[in-house]
Amino acid sequence: MxxxxxxxxxxxxxxxxxxxxxxxxxxxxxxxxxxxxxxxxxxxxxxxxxxxxxxxxxxxxxxxxxxxxxxxxxxxxxxxxxxxxxxxxxxxxxxxxxxxxxxxxxxxxxxxxxxxxxxxxxxxxxxxxxxxxxxxxxxxxxxxxxxxxxxxxxxxxxxxxxxxxxxxxDAVTAVSGSGPAYIFLLAELMEKAGIEQGLPPETARKLARRTIFGAGALLDHSVLDASELRIQVTSPGGTTAEALKILMQPDAWPKAVSQAISAAAHRAHELSS
Missing domain, CATH: 3.40.50.720 (NAD(P)-binding Rossmann-like Domain)
Known part of the structure; x- marks a missing residue:
C-alpha cells in the first residue's frame, strides 16, 4: 500500500x-x-x-x-x-x-x-x-x-x-497489459456456453463472472502454484477432468495461449520505433 x-x-x-x-x-x-x-x-x-x-x-x-x-x-x-x-x-x-x-x-x-x-x-x-x-x-x-x-x-x-x-x-505488455482482455473473453465464452446448456442468460452471466472473480481471488491468496490449485479441483474421472481433456489438448489452450501472448509481444516490439 x-x-x-x-x-x-x-x-x-x-x-x-x-x-x-x-x-x-x-x-x-x-x-x-x-x-x-x-x-x-x-x-x-x-x-x-x-x-x-x-x-x-x-x-x-x-x-x-x-x-x-x-x-x-x-x-x-x-x-x-x-x-x-x-x-x-x-x-x-x-x-x-x-x-x-x-x-x-x-x-x-x-x-x-x-x-x-x-x-x-x-x-x-x-x-x-x-x-x-x-x-x-x-x-x-x-x-x-x-x-x-x-x-x-x-x-x-x-x-x-x-x-x-x-x-x-514487451513480455509484460503481452501477459498483464493485454491480459484482462483474455480473461474477459473467457467470461464471455463461459457465459455463452452456459446459455447453450440451457441456463437463463442472467444466470449464466453471474456464474461465469463470479467464478472468474472467485478463482482469481483464491489464486491471489494462495501460496500454491496455479497448477496445484487446478489439480485440487480436478477429481479423477469427474466433470472437471472431462472438460480439461478438451482444454489441455496440445492444440487447444497450451498452444493457443502461448501463440496469443507471443503475438502480443511481437506487436509491442513492432511499435518500438
Missing amino acids: PSSSPLPSVLLVGCGKMGNAMLEGWLKHGQKPSVVLDRHDHALPSPHHHARTVADIPADFTPDIVIVAVKPQKADAILEELGQHFSNPVLLSVMAGRSIESLTKTYKKANPSANPTVVRAMPNTPCAIGAGITGLYAEAGTTAEQKDQCDALLRSVGETVWVEQENLI
Whole structure:
C-alpha cells in the first residue's frame, strides 16, 4: 500500500481508458496539484487543472513526473512539444512498444538540449479499482528517488514489478497489459456456453463472472502454484477432468495461449520505433 504522504505531482498526457483508470486511483489516494493534458473535457477537483493544449498548462507548473499515456502512433507531436516546455523531466511512458531510445530521440527533436529521464511502465485497466499490476523498467542513470516516485504512483493503483531488461516490457505488455482482455473473453465464452446448456442468460452471466472473480481471488491468496490449485479441483474421472481433456489438448489452450501472448509481444516490439 502507498504511504500516507501525497503522491507526486504529474502532468498526465492523455486521459483515455488507461490514463483515466490511473487518474481515478491517484485522486482517491491524494495527490499534489497536477495537470491533465487532453483534448476532451475532464472535471477535475481543485487544485488539479485540465489543459487542452500545452499552451494551457499553467506557467508556474513543474510536475514531478510527466506521464505519457497516448497511443504510441500519435505520440511524436506531443513529445516534441513537451520537449520545448519541460527540458529535464522524469518521463514515464505507459505506451506499448515505444523504446527509451525512440522516446528520447523524439523528445529532443525540437529541443536538442532537453535531457529526459525515461521510465517505461505497462499497467493494466484493473488499476481503476486499485487491483492493477504494472511492470516497470528504468533507464540507466535513473535515481532511486525517481524510481520510488514512479513506483509510488503505480503502487497506489495496484502492485508493481520491475524488470532488468527493457525488452522484457514487451513480455509484460503481452501477459498483464493485454491480459484482462483474455480473461474477459473467457467470461464471455463461459457465459455463452452456459446459455447453450440451457441456463437463463442472467444466470449464466453471474456464474461465469463470479467464478472468474472467485478463482482469481483464491489464486491471489494462495501460496500454491496455479497448477496445484487446478489439480485440487480436478477429481479423477469427474466433470472437471472431462472438460480439461478438451482444454489441455496440445492444440487447444497450451498452444493457443502461448501463440496469443507471443503475438502480443511481437506487436509491442513492432511499435518500438
